[in-house]
Amino acid sequence: MSIIVQKFGGTSVASDESRERVLDKIIKEKDAGNKVVITVSAMGRKGSPYATDTLISLGTDLKPREMDLLMSCGELISASVVVNGLMRRGYNACVLTGAQAGILTNETYNDANILRVNPQRIVNALSDDIIPVIAGFQGMSEFGNITTLGRGGSDTTAAILAEAISADETHIYTDVDGIMTADPRVCREATVIDAISYSEVFQMADSGAKVIHPRAVEVARRSGIPLYIKNTFSNAEGTAIIHCPKPGSIVLEGNECKLITSIAHLNDRVQFIIEEGPSDDAFIFPLLADKGVSIDIINIFPSRKVFTVDKKQVWIVSEVLEQNKITYETIEDCSKVTIIGERMTGVPGVMARIITSLQKEKIPLLQTADSLTTIACLIHSKDLERAVSVLHRTFDLA
Known part of the structure; x- marks a missing residue:
């Protein structure tokens, strides 16, 4: 039995059809005998009624504290809808806010840093055979204020929770088959990378590739927990983010190790x-x-x-x-x-x-x-x- 943290991005929870696929991915791991912890982003992208950018447009005159309260709503809606779907399919599940999941941050609104995590409520839920579905992108400050973690914060939520509960793997679900050798919109010859190191992914994200938030990669590298970038809409193996692949591994081509990833x-x-x-x-x-x-x-x-x-x-x-x-x-x-x-x-x-x-x-x-x-x-x-x-x-x- 493994503990697997699954994170589903905005496009994965954007429609009824896509959310059914999310439920399929969760239930597949659960039925395989694994314990699963779920974290979700807000539904869709700007223009969708509950997307973070749409919520931001409703509060242009808000102070940072109140803006964080507004922005945190999108993930709560997603988490509640996913729990509803799991319950409908006969699986016991519960919603947790970032604060309820034990994520404590500083008070830098809109881009808070996580100070520590107390995952006891998640551990208790798993012990009771309940699937915890956590609102990503958010936490709570030491003074009891809701905070958000900045762009890509749901990735960070998944990585930090995996570290806190000593998970075996973290699966980041999106709408692509994995990390690619280049942006396919710029290079038609780009292909999916089977395995890549934490350091290389960190450099990719820092150099403009929109693959996963650098903060999440740093947490995963620190904990040593493998990250997998997968596609909600396909059964592709995805990309494994691990410590530097060694000669003789899947990054080899013929007898020569590729210099460039x-x-x-x-x-x-x-x-x-x-x-x-x-x-x-x-x-x-x-x-x-x-x-x-x-x-x-x-x-x-x-x-x-x-x-x-x-x-x-x-x-x-x-x-x-x-x-x-x-x-x-x-x-x-x-x-x-x-x-x-x-x-x-x-x-x-x-x-x-x-x-x-x-x-x-x-x-x-x-x-x-x-x-x-x-x-x-x-x-x-x-x-x-x-x-x-x-x-x-x-x-x-x-």
Whole structure:
């Protein structure tokens, strides 16, 4: 017997038909003799009556505390409807809010951090053969206020509850067959990845791939509990997120281990170029940090500084530079393409293959940055699809 945490996203609970599939997935695990703990997102996406973005539009003038109360309603509705479906099919189930499930957070409304979890009510429900269905995305502060965990918070709920009850597996259900080698909307050759490491998924999410919230991956890596990304609407095996797959595992192709696991991208990047500034103008970066500006890629040379930021923060950067009489240029409409792979650490020639591939396609390379497991390239957004596709072929990801 295993304890399995199942999380179902907004599209999975959006309609009567999809919710029946959710019930099928839950009951399949339950009938196999496993104990199941369920967490759910709000129904559908913006425009659906109970979706989080729809609820937000109803309270545009609310303070953060009251907004969290409003936003927490969507998951409660989903949980109640799922419990109703389970009861209708003859299974005993109960609804728990995030607070009732024991999730205690700080009081940072709209983006709270979880401080600790007391899962006793979940444990009691499992002991009584009751399926607990928990409203994701929410918790309660030490002062008794309802808080929400930020975008993707239901993923975090699932991972943190799995850790708290020492679950054997966490299954994240969505509307795709698993994590893919690239965004299929950008690269038609993208395929589902069978297995991937926690670190690689964290890098994918941090580099723009909308697979699973980075905070959830960090919790799963800490606990060592395998995460599976699965499709509510198919019986595909999905993607296993585990510790780094070893040579001889399913990530091998022939006798050679693939260096690169996936390619992610971020749009709406803007590059700032400061030419021949004074050597002491590095003070500008602490000023930008104080203004909440997150710098994406940065390269500093004796007479030149180049960095990129999100398009939404361009006006802040421009204001700070102009106030300090620093001359600059910008290149707008950029995208960052990041190749990710734990096995490329220490392997020579990876950057050379990237540069050669892009040059053959006449795609200008504006800026680069690298770490042990990633290489990021800044390009013009108009070249994004070609760049991702050629890199996907170069590293044989299909």
